[in-house]
Amino acid sequence: MDEIDAALVERTLNGERSAYEALVARHLRRARAIAHAIIGRDPLADDAVQEAFLKAYDRLGELSEPGRYAPWLSSIVRNEALVTMRRMQRDRPSQESVSQVVAPIDEIEDPRLDLVRVHLTKLDPDQRAILALKYEAGLDVDGIAATLGLSSGTAEKRLQRARAALQERLERDPNWES
Secondary structure, rough: OOOOHHHHHHHHHHOOOOHHHHHHHHHHHHHHHHHHHHHOHHHHHHHHHHHHHHHHHHOHHOOOOOHHHHHHHHHHHHHHHHHHHHHHHHHHOOOOOHHHHOOOOOOOOOOOHHHHHHHHHHHHHHHHHHHHHHHOOOOOHHHHHHOOOOOOOHHHHHHHHHHHHHHHHHHOOOOOOO
8 A cells, every 4th residue: 555645535536636646646657557558659649648647536535545556557558558559549540551550669760660660560469568567657566466456466467478489479579689
């Protein structure tokens, strides 16, 4: 249980607007990492994050354990990002370049990173999200576990599986030089 989040949730529920602004500031990096992992660096990812924070604010009274705000918000962000991604896939031409949609690693020009970007798009959204929490948000296993509402052991296993899935894809690519 995160005592700071619990206090901020309580203050928000008591009408203190600045308390929710503090919650947003505390969790924006993680929220963006999740949305970018699912959607990519498309501007719609930031729209999904904003929508998730609005939904969380509207539903804050439904949160039974205020100290569990982080995993609760993460599930809202994940769901909103998945809805946005499905809408994007439906509304955009299928020929759109992967590089236009996903660039989960900073905009560095490197053929190997381009391959990583391409293969990240082919991973399951949950795998992309856990890798983003690790490498974009900079969370350790305990932080990932808290964000996703998992035990540390489960988070570690999922992170290992996501890394292995990405590595397997890269090793099968003839353009990848080990």
